[in-house]
Each structure stands twice: as structure tokens, then as C-alpha cells.
Amino acid sequence: MKFSAVVKKILSSSSSPMTPQEIRDQVKMKHPDFYGTPSHHRNVEKGHYKDLDHALLAQIYSITGTSNIFQCDKSTKPMKISLSKLEKPLRRPMMNSERPSIHRASPIRGVNYDAKIKEILSNAEKYHDAYYKAETFRGPSLYFHQRALATRHAPVSLTHLEYIYATLASWGMHRMGRGGSKMQSFEIFSHSIQALKERIAEAQTFDFHEMTYTKWAILKEIFCSIRVMASGTSLVGNSKAMHHMLPNVIPPIDREYTLRFLRGNTNIRNDLETEWLLMKEIISQFFIPVASDAAFYSKAEQWIKRSRDYPWDTSVLKVVDNLVIGSKK
Template sequence: MDNFDMSVFDKKKELQKALNYTLEHYRPHDPGSYLYNKIFEFKFSQKFSEDFIELLYVTLSAWNMNSRGAKLSDFSVFSESIKEHKSDFKKLEHQKIQDLEKNKEIIKDLFDNLKVVDEGKPPLVTFSKTLHFILPDLIAPIDRRYTLRFFYGKNTDTCFRSKDKQFEVFWRIETEFSKFAQKQKDLNSYVDKNGWNRSIPKIMDNAVIGFISPTVEREKAEQKKKEKEKKEKLKTIQASHK
């Protein structure tokens, strides 16, 4: 099977197994973890200060938002855009991921208008992480390597065909998380205020990471093996022509 959905975590033992894998193997000594926990030291009312927005920008960079095809907008543009949309964020301050559907219009407006990436760059991943840092109880972060691989299989390029397509993908994934949170009433029991499991949306993201990571690592190893074999074959051909 190439792609999955949240039903793989219907059994608590599978959810716990995936979370344990993430805890043990995912960025154990990475500065991104330290910065992520610093984010949570700020109250919502402080999240439009220059200090928080600088931390947000640095954390996004640490989470690879200036690589793999992503490119953050200039800090001045990024900062001004966050501040300009303070009223929209304020409307979402107390919303939980279980409340996702009723907030679609505001979230779509933010997706269309927040300037978190350079013009022409795909906003999907950066947008999800930006909103997660500001609204950690409402939005789960999305990335290409784990989240998109889990929900869409190996060919994740199709997720980035257009900005409308990216919002469709974003909304489908967040809706999957929302429905799972509505069904699983005890997700709060997994919240850890000093680690990766800081909120219910991040718990679900971590479950996805833990579940799909072995597959991602296996595919990476297979790709390296193929590349090595290809190089060795090329060397053999070149040697035979000398």
C-alpha cells in the first residue's frame, strides 16, 4: 500500500507505537526541537511582537523552510504580513482542531493572503507550520517527507500543481486530523508539555511521522543502493572502453 489514512491509528497500541518511534528517533538532538519548545513560552497575546515573529522565522528556517523548494519571504515582508492579519488570528485564538470545519473561510483567507513565502513559491508546507506555531491547538504542521508521503504516497509533486490544489491538499489533511480528534476523545492524555507532543494537532503529526518513517528510511536506502549500482555499472562500461 502506497498511501494511508488516520484509521491506521484506531487501535491505541498503534498510536502509542508510532508516538514512541517519533520520540526515540525524530530529531533527538536537533535545534528545531529546542526552538519549537521556545515557541510555547509565548502567550497568544505576545505572538505579534517582534521577538516572537523573529523566533517564528528562525524556527521555520530550522524546520527546513528555506530549502527543498521552499523559500521564506524576506523577514520584513513576513513580519508585516503576520501583523496585518492579527484580527484573523484573533478570531481563531480559542479554536481547536475539532472545530476546524467552521473556520474554513478565515483559514482560506489566511492561506490566500499571508505572505510567508516568496512570490511563486509553494505555500502549503510553510503556511501549515506558520499557523501551527501561532495556533498550535487548531492546525497541524504538514511536510513533504512524512505527512504528504503518508496521505498521498510517493508522488507528492501532484500536491503542488497550483495554489488552489495546495489548499485542497492542506484542507483534506487537516480535516482528516480533525475527524480523528473528534473520534479519539482521549488524545489529551498524550500531551507532553516538555517535548514534541505539545498539542493534539502535533500528537497526530508525530503519529504520522512515527508510522511512515520506517518506510521513508527504507525507500531512501533503496534509492542509495540503486544510485550506487548505477555508478558502478557506469564505471564498468567506461573501463571496458579504455
């Protein structure tokens, strides 16, 4: 059972919303295997939390703040957590007039993430070999990618922004002629990033192991404020731009590989809020679970160290992306 399922089970058995502290106590009492885990002990040993209770509490805040299974009422302190309306059992059949309108549907409804996570973890070596044997991406696309990452700690510098801009162009984000995707002018792109200087610097300290509601909110602000694409869809271009600023928390996402692998199609509804939700869910429900697997994480770190052999393995989340691409080779 996953930790999110444990929290969901606890909330399902409660007649009223619960505080994180109340959920923690129920976990300790009824699900002791989820208390004092190796991850909790590591975080305490590293000084991230003062004791195991606080490590568990942080995990509760993280899972309830990043999953649409839960609803958090922050009008009280401590906040009260309940199941979202979509997760609550129905008391009676819904009338047509009561059904949610179609535009409220989850942007990735029906995706079996568990199966996709298992596929990647079970075939990591195979897909990694396939990715590098294909030698699909070389030349400018690799050079500018590496340079953009190397200069990211000066996130609004002209050099860094020019490298990101060049990377996206070499990755096919700007098509010449009438059709295809189009990027904004460099001036528009650069100006949008300048206004996000402090947010980007803060987000560069994030770790995908320790995402919280507040951290996701900061990433959303960045995603919704970047102006890199002139064409209708923002998800692909924005994720690729953000990846080169925040490689530890944002992977590059595209239609042909990411969406086709996860959803079986390349459709994106052109709506900034919907595209943000889609990106967040893909990262939180697929990329982070894969990257958090202990055996995979160790393997990815070894590949990253062998940069001459595996130049595209530039972060753990990029390794996951490479395996998704390798699955299609």
C-alpha cells in the same frame, strides 16, 4: 455509518434542497441514533447549546459547511443544502465536452482516509514509541518550536514572529545555495502577519471539534495572505507558520511525512487555491477525525502532560503529526 453519510442519504432521497432544520427533523425521525449523542449531551452541559436540538443543528451546519460533498445556498434564510454536483447520481453518460476539466479535480482524489485513520488509531502506541526512539528532531528545531508556541498569544509581537521564522529555518524551510526551498525576508513575512492581527486573534479561539464554514473561511484568509515562502510552494511553509499561531486547528504539513503517508507521493501543484483546498481536506478528513476519537484524544492529552518525556507532544494535532512521522521510523 458516519454522520456525513447520514446527511448525504437524507439529501439523496429529497427532490429539492433542504434547510438544516429539515435535515435535523429527518435525522431525529429516521436516524435516531445520531440524535442525543454523548457529544451533544456534553456540549449542552457545557452551555455551548441550549438543548439537544441545537447541538444537532450545529453539527449539521459544521459538516455541511466543511465537506465538499455538500453545496450550501446562502442566498436564502435559512440556507438550503444539497449534494454537490460531484455527489449527485448521473442521469446519463457524460459526453467528453461535458466532463469537468482536469484543473477542477479534487487535489487529493483517490486518498483512502478511512484506512489511514484506522492505521494511526490502531498503531498509536507503536508509532509514538518509534517517533521518540528515533530522536530525529532535537536542538534548535525543538527549542524554537516550543518558544514560538509559548509566545503565540501575542501573535504579531516581534518576539513571536522571530521565533516562528527561526523555527521554519531550523525545520529546513530555507536551503542555502541555489536549489531547495527559500523563505521570504523577515520584513516581508512580518508585514504580512501584522495585517492579519485581528483574524489570527479570532482564530486562536477556534476548537477543531467545532469548525464551521465561517471559521474555515477565516483560516483560508490567513493561509492565502501569509507570505513566508519565496519559492513556489506555499502549503508546507504556510501550514508550519500557522501551526505555531494556531496549534489547536492547524497541524504542520510536509511532503516527506504527511503527503507521502496519505498520498504515497510528495507532489504539490503550485497554486494557492489548490494548496489551501489540499490543506483543508487533509485537516478535516484526516487530522480532525483522528484527534476526535475519544480514546485517542484521552491518550494524547496524557502524553502532552508528560512534556519532559514527550517534548514534541505540544498539542493534540501535533501528536497526530508525530505519529505520522513515527510510522516511517
